Amino acid sequence: MNTPRLITSRANPAFKALSALASDPRAPRHEGRTLADGIHLVADCFAHRITVQQLLVSESGQQHPQIAALLAGAGDIECLLLSDTLFREISGVATPTGIAAVIYIPQASQGDIAGDVVMLDAIQDAGNVGTILRTAAAAGVRDIVLGPGCAGAWTPRVLRAGQGAHFNLRIREQADLAATLAICSGMPVATVAREGVSLYALDLSQPIVWLFGNEGAGLSAELIAAVQQRVTIPLATTSESLNVAAAAAVCLFEAVRQRQ
Amino acid sequence: MNTPRLITSRANPAFKALSALASDPRAPRHEGRTLADGIHLVADCFAHRITVQQLLVSESGQQHPQIAALLAGAGDIECLLLSDTLFREISGVATPTGIAAVIYIPQASQGDIAGDVVMLDAIQDAGNVGTILRTAAAAGVRDIVLGPGCAGAWTPRVLRAGQGAHFNLRIREQADLAATLAICSGMPVATVAREGVSLYALDLSQPIVWLFGNEGAGLSAELIAAVQQRVTIPLATTSESLNVAAAAAVCLFEAVRQRQ
Structure with missing residues (x-):
């Protein structure tokens, strides 16, 4: 994994793009990507081989052993380090775990449907x-x-x-x-x-x-x-x-x- | 029903009290009263003879026939008329129906419990x-x-x-x-x-x-x-x-x- 860059300013262009993705319900469909927030969801993305574009980690989240383990297994995926304040704005939950993934939305399935x-x-x-x-x-x-x-x-x-x-x-x-x-x-x-x-x-x-x-x-x-x-x-x-x-x-x- | 007074300022003391009741999750327990928002809930309050302290109506909500009917049946309950902007802040839903009731929370039940x-x-x-x-x-x-x-x-x-x-x-x-x-x-x-x-x-x-x-x-x-x-x-x-x-x-x- 590359060394994370720390982002502390709302004016940072990467943060502004993330903020739009997090807050505009139409953004995921338009951009073909979305935000998976929390240790559980990020681990699920890796387990299901979902394509991860970026990982976002909060400053305090870095210390969390489960987050450190996820980062250690992240290969060369770009990682952004956000101040806790900025991470909370992106996360949208009251007490974020401190990690989120920007993922590409999987292709919609096509063709006939046989089961339930x-x-x-x-x-x-x-x-x-x-x-x-x-x-x-x-x-x-x-x-x-x-x-x-x-x-x-x-x-x-x-x-x-x-x-x-x-x-x-x-x-x-x-x-x-x-x-x-x-x-x-x-x-x-x-x-x-x-x-x-x-x-x-x-x-x-x-x-x-x-x-x-x-x-x-x-x-x-x-x-x-x-x-x-x-x-x-x-x-x-x-x-x-x-x-x-x-x-x-x-x-x-x-x-x-x-x-x- | 008395003639509603129109409230347009956030500095209005009645509005400030309502705002606290609407936004602080601890307020209902402390104050023994709460806010029932929407035509359906307000009608339910009347149907179940819940004690209503105040009715809140938005300026545009006054025109709604179901709201007019609820107001017509409200007897001498105090009614506050709020600008649409202020009403939306109290309501907490994206598209409020335009009526809400401040109700006293019914007494908790006591004693043994026989059923489910x-x-x-x-x-x-x-x-x-x-x-x-x-x-x-x-x-x-x-x-x-x-x-x-x-x-x-x-x-x-x-x-x-x-x-x-x-x-x-x-x-x-x-x-x-x-x-x-x-x-x-x-x-x-x-x-x-x-x-x-x-x-x-x-x-x-x-x-x-x-x-x-x-x-x-x-x-x-x-x-x-x-x-x-x-x-x-x-x-x-x-x-x-x-x-x-x-x-x-x-x-x-x-x-x-x-x-x-």
């Missing part, structure tokens, strides 16, 4: 998208398709909420969901807040294409019309709906249960 | 706490017990994530969780990331006291030692864990399923 799929329709909250990715990976789903209007899957916030799930998934973004249904062999299931079949009455033994909709509006009318099978999680009478990431967890793990 | 319980051990993220409350209410759980180290249940962010669930729950905070187990008649179940019984092998027909732990560290060793029954959600081998709110959704709705 999770499709997201205009899910806007980064925490929800990241949590759904994490849950999908944990439930053994591999293919994720995000329609327009979703939080960008590769933004730093979604990466953080995904906790490394991204690297075990095949992710497509900005997809025409209705058109993508045609290249999936699984059974499409639209999750709706009411008037669907009970989740617990549905046979989930075959591959399923799950459709989850916007936090407020749910699935678009177009998508609901395109799918025959609608499913509803039975809720207490005083409740209108679940958070979409909670609903996805209930659905995806009901499939896990049925297949055991 | 959700206990939270040091769950720090406000979104996670609020989502778990929303999920618990939707799964028919009534009693929630938060230990020290949890995000305050009545902070504006947790209220927002709860989407009105608070008003259908009995919530205790800052509780000694191990001591509270003794006054619950349900079966305590500690959720652990590994080495517990599979969730799907556990009989959940009787009332359950669910214990969910901190986002990083899980349940404290003391609590795990205090509980005989440990349960684990079976995950894909590439995944280490679920987000705690997703895990709670899977557990609570497995109980719903078994009891149908």
Whole structure:
């Protein structure tokens, strides 16, 4: 590893570029790269052979044994040393671990899809998208398709909420969901807040294409019309709906249960 | 309703007090009041006869028919009219609906607990706490017990994530969780990331006291030692864990399923 240069000024051009990448949710898609923050995510990037452009380390982070180990294994990747103040601005978490990686976003997958799929329709909250990715990976789903209007899957916030799930998934973004249904062999299931079949009455033994909709509006009318099978999680009478990431967890793990 | 006074200055003492209530997570507990933001939450406060101290309306929000209807039914509750800029600062959401209520936090419930319980051990993220409350209410759980180290249940962010669930729950905070187990008649179940019984092998027909732990560290060793029954959600081998709110959704709705 080369000797890190120390950056202490917000006016530093390298810092300004990092700051834009960290704070503008559109930047990752435009630049084809993103920021993976934290020891856990950086280690995952190395483990999955993700191409790392730069490593960022905070001054105090250098002392951390796990960070020192990551740096020792980083070969000739460029490393920038940031003052703790600047690192915290980039990181976006209250107590950063002190290491982050600028990575190139892996190519979106293409072609037909045979197994389970999770499709997201205009899910806007980064925490929800990241949590759904994490849950999908944990439930053994591999293919994720995000329609327009979703939080960008590769933004730093979604990466953080995904906790490394991204690297075990095949992710497509900005997809025409209705058109993508045609290249999936699984059974499409639209999750709706009411008037669907009970989740617990549905046979989930075959591959399923799950459709989850916007936090407020749910699935678009177009998508609901395109799918025959609608499913509803039975809720207490005083409740209108679940958070979409909670609903996805209930659905995806009901499939896990049925297949055991 | 009295004629609202318009506030346009950050130096206004009423605005400064509201600003502290909105931004300091400790303020609700100290002041015994909190901020319920949005048409949906304010309507829920009225529906559940929560004591409203003040209503806050944005200048543009006044025009909204649902907000006008809420104001028309507000009787002699004091109403403050805020410029859109000031309202946005209080609200904390990107596109506020334009109404919020300052409410008195309902009294914590006391005494023994007979049915299902959700206990939270040091769950720090406000979104996670609020989502778990929303999920618990939707799964028919009534009693929630938060230990020290949890995000305050009545902070504006947790209220927002709860989407009105608070008003259908009995919530205790800052509780000694191990001591509270003794006054619950349900079966305590500690959720652990590994080495517990599979969730799907556990009989959940009787009332359950669910214990969910901190986002990083899980349940404290003391609590795990205090509980005989440990349960684990079976995950894909590439995944280490679920987000705690997703895990709670899977557990609570497995109980719903078994009891149908």
